[in-house]
Amino acid sequence: MAVVPLTPHKCVRFEACPCYVRFMAETTYQLPSPLVTTSVDWLGGEPCFTGRRVAVKALFDYLKTGQTLEEFLGDFPSVSREHAIAVIDLANRVVVLPDAAE
Numbered sequence: 001m002a003v004v005p006l007t008p009h010k011c012v013r014f015e016a017c018p019c020y021v022r023f024m025a026e027t028t029y030q031l032p033s034p035l036v037t038t039s040v041d042w043l044g045g046e047p048c049f050t051g052r053r054v055a056v057k058a059l060f061d062y063l064k065t066g067q068t069l070e071e072f073l074g075d076f077p078s079v080s081r082e083h084a085i086a087v088i089d090l091a092n093r094v095v096v097l098p099d100a101a102e
Helices: 018-026 058-065 069-075 079-093
Strands: none
Touching: 018 069, 058 079, 069 079
């Protein structure tokens, strides 16, 4: 795998640069704890994927409109597949109450 320089270059939007997207797609990271954080300094307090400036709402907006997890990950390459799935699982655990099955 070639080393991709992550220094500003001629791209107008660095995050949209194909070399940056390719680098981020190949990057994995240990799942943070907690999975979701809020800070008034990041997106005005919107719940975000921890360590990423990506709102959790964006993931659920994608899924709600019929877009796939792959499409979300392609548009937000700083979020790993594992992190996105862990957030979906967390939301499922919060929404599905243990008494609901009875």
